[in-house]
Amino acid sequence: MNYKPFIEYLERNALAIHSLSGNVSAEKASWKPSPEKWSILEIMAHLYDEEREDFRTRLDLLLHSPGKKWPPIDPQGWVAERQYSKRDMQETVRAFLEEREKSLEWLRELASPAWDNSHEHPVFGTIRAGDLLGSWVAHDLLHIRQLTHVLWQDVTELSRPYTLAYAGAW
Numbered sequence: 001m002n003y004k005p006f007i008e009y010l011e012r013n014a015l016a017i018h019s020l021s022g023n024v025s026a027e028k029a030s031w032k033p034s035p036e037k038w039s040i041l042e043i044m045a046h047l048y049d050e051e052r053e054d055f056r057t058r059l060d061l062l063l064h065s066p067g068k069k070w071p072p073i074d075p076q077g078w079v080a081e082r083q084y085s086k087r088d089m090q091e092t093v094r095a096f097l098e099e100r101e102k103s104l105e106w107l108r109e110l111a112s113p114a115w116d117n118s119h120e121h122p123v124f125g126t127i128r129a130g131d132l133l134g135s136w137v138a139h140d141l142l143h144i145r146q147l148t149h150v151l152w153q154d155v156t157e158l159s160r161p162y163t164l165a166y167a168g169a170w
Contacts, residue, residue: 001115001130006137007107013140014100017047020147022093029089033153038079040150041092043143045084046075048096055136056103058119062129063110066117 021029021044029041038046054073061068078084115130127135149170156164 003107003110003113003115003130003133006133007104009137010100010104010107010140013137013144014097014104016144017044017140017147018093018097020144020151021089024089026089028154030085031150031154033150037150038146039085040147041087041089042079042084043147043150044089044092044096045082045087046079047140047143048092048099049078049082050075050139051096051099051103055132055139056099056106059129059132059136060106062117062119062127062132063113066114066119070119 021040024040029044030039032039032042050073053071054075058070061070074081113129115133116128118126118128121127152170
């Protein structure tokens with residue numbers, strides 16, 4: 001497996017994530033389109049925690065200690081438990097970008113990774129290291145879409161009583 005394109009995606013994704021969140025005011029960062037949806041701040045805190053406690057950690061275990069048990073994670077529970085909504089937006093973005101850079105450095109230093117090493121996940125079944133790397137990139141893209149949607153919803157609210165119909169369909 002040529003994993004260099006995945007590294008490039010993770011680099012570009014970090015730039016996109018930073019562009020969508022980096023200069024958002026504290027007020028905009030905390031705005032939620034509805035009570036059950038995440039704010040930009042909560043999305044960024046999630047990305048930070050996932051970067052260091054999920055994807056890089058679990059991929060490292062798969063590649064270097066494939067039989068070792070994965071540490072538990074609770075992405076949905078962490079939102080309230082870790083008080084994502086009370087974090088500082090700029091600090092959270094900075095922390096995510098620092099962790100992403102650590103991940104990129106780690107990935108660049110891998111020597112002959114065993115992409116077929118696998119783990120039996122209780123929900124997803126067999127997950128190979130290559131599956132996890134691709135999922136890491138896809139996870140970023142899902143949250144880039146989520147960030148974009150929150151910003152689109154904000155523009156919709158700001159535009160009232162005018163419409164965004166001319167922009168095209170979401």
